[in-house]
Every structure is written in structure tokens, then in C-alpha cells.
Amino acid sequence: MEQIPTITPEELQKKLEAGEKLELVDVREDEEVVFGMVPGATHIRMGDIPAKLDYFDKNKEYIFICRSSGRSGNVCNYLHDQGYKVRNMVGGMLAWTGETEYTE
Template sequence: MSDQPTTPQALSDDAVLLDVREQDEWDAGHAPGAVHIPLSEVPSRLDELPDAEPLPVICRSGGRSGRAVQWLSAQGYDVVNVDGGMKAWDQAGKQVVTDNGQAPEIL
């Protein structure tokens, strides 16, 4: 288990991530390799977690993903929080996409 957060710069542009933001945030813009499971749904959707070790977990700025990492670690998962979240991902110049063709933004 990793207690240390990772940074967007340390991840590849197409890294597999777990995005725990809400649907409207996801719709506005997300990392291209992200899997979306809102924080409140993580416990009931463990079978949908991406297969990556450690699995980077991201939200808008790091708070919700930090809670997800804490809980998932306690369940035995190898996870790591992405420091600064999608705001830092975007600021690092990493790709942000939408599923609807709209210009992406971080809410």
C-alpha cells in the first residue's frame, strides 16, 4: 500500500485512473484513461475497479480521492491519491477529454 500521494507529472498521459468525482464533474472533463465511479458508489462497485497497481485515485483537488484511498487501502487495495486532483492534472498540461464533444473544463 502506498501512503505517499503521486503527482500528475509522475503518471503517463494515458494512465488508468479511478475518478471519484460526481457525474457533472466527469461530464465536464476527465482524464482519457479514467474510470468513473463516484465516491459514494465505490463500496458497491468494487468489481468495476480498474486493474492497476497501485491504482491512482483522482477527484477535483484531492480531498475525496484521499478518502477513497483511505477506505480502499483498509479493504486491501493498492491505491494512491493523485495530489492536487484534476486541477493539478489540467495545470500539468495533461489531456482532458469529454464524452460529449464539448470543450473540457474542470468543475
């Protein structure tokens, strides 16, 4: 199986601080994201990804985030197989030390 590209939380933070426009998707459950998401991330639960494929654009790269990078890794494999450009944030939110945004 082809290795999915990854990004570390530190690399992601630097890109955000540099003002890069990134497509971030948080695949955690509702009760998890209330504690904060990476600023600018879109919340799409892992189980909803197959039904939301029309959200994704094959010309863009998406960075997937979950609690520890397991579920986001599964999502990356799934979308990669469908021909999407994906990257998994290693360590997930457990490793994220940057700012977080809270959703209502």
C-alpha cells in the same frame, strides 16, 4: 494511520506519455466529469465505490482522481483498508494541466 502513496499530476502525465497502462479512477460527481477527465480514466462516483468493489483487482494499483484530491484521498484510505493498492493524485483536476477527455 499509514500514509497513502501519492502521485503528482506531472508524474502521472509522464507515465501516460510513456504509454504506461494505468488504472485511473475519477471519483467526482457526474456534473463535474462533464468538464473533462484524465484520458483513460474510469468514472466511478465516490458514493458508488463500496458497491463497486468487485470492479477492483487486488493485484493492480489504482490511481484515484477528484477535483482537489480530498475525496480521492478518502477513497484511497477506504480501499487501502480493504487491502487494495492505491495512489492518490495530489491536487486533483485543479492541478491537472494535461489533456482531458470529455464524456457525453
